[in-house]
Amino acid sequence: MLTNSRLVHQPHDHSRCINAALARANDICAAKNARMTTTREAVLRLLWQSHKALGAYQLQAQLSELFNKPIAPPTVYRAIEFLLELGLIHRIHSLNAYIGCPFPNSEHSNLFMICTQCGSVAEMTHNTINGLLQSASEKANFTLKSQSLELSGLCPQCFDHAETSDND
Template sequence: MLSNSRAAYRAHNHQRCIDAAMSRAHERCAERRARLTPIREAVLALIWQSHRPLGAYAIADKLPPVNGKKVQAPSIYRAIDFLLELGLIHRLPSQNSYIGCPFPGNEHSDVFMVCRGCGSAAEVSADALNQIIADTSQRSGFLLESQCVELTGLCLACRDGELP
């Protein structure tokens, strides 16, 4: 999944990320027999506007009218819960914000590289790390229910800017 994490750093055609995310969302909803209502779709599209996580207030603030109507906060929160439930987005606990998942529906654990320069968060798969976490939990008799690993630092693009 390294190519995916690189995509977040480098200048790229982000419209392709958005298009791919929206078509995966439709597939995922069809599999789960869930409905991607216009509000859910609008919230997902907004979260996918960039690779920077968005908080609920920012989502409420930036969400364009849906079917000509301003979407009320409770509907937005319900849409966020729905998207989380289907694994289409993840919540970053440290900043209480949301980011689109590039590979929903696959068994994976969240490991994010969060850039303190540009604010981007790239989801990467780290199978070896997940194995260590699973083994450690098991040895301790701990029932692991969820995990989210956030790495903080500077992405490649921001590092390039800092290098002389």
């Protein structure tokens, strides 16, 4: 499974991303007998408002605004834990933030491309890299359980911007 990082990083009908994410979340909850509460769904929606990662503090502030009352950090963390557990979101360690997963039902070997300019995160899978990490692990007698590679750089849009302003 591979997402086109250009697609994520370029203008597109994002409401389709949101609707698809919520539909997948409902299916997964139904299949796993998990309960999608209002708070959990709100956190998922907030994380899907764009392809940018959000930290727990930002989520807390936005949730409080959304519900028009202060939301305590533990409530936010519990919702995050729930969504992480179901594979609906990922933690981006280098940013200490979270993003929605575009393919929560598939095998995961994460490769995240993080734009340092606009903060958008594209998630991909790369079979050659997976193979390399697997064989490196085997050589070290290491049992590889999960992997998460975080690359930082410029997305196509921010790169284009940088190019244009260089020419000014």
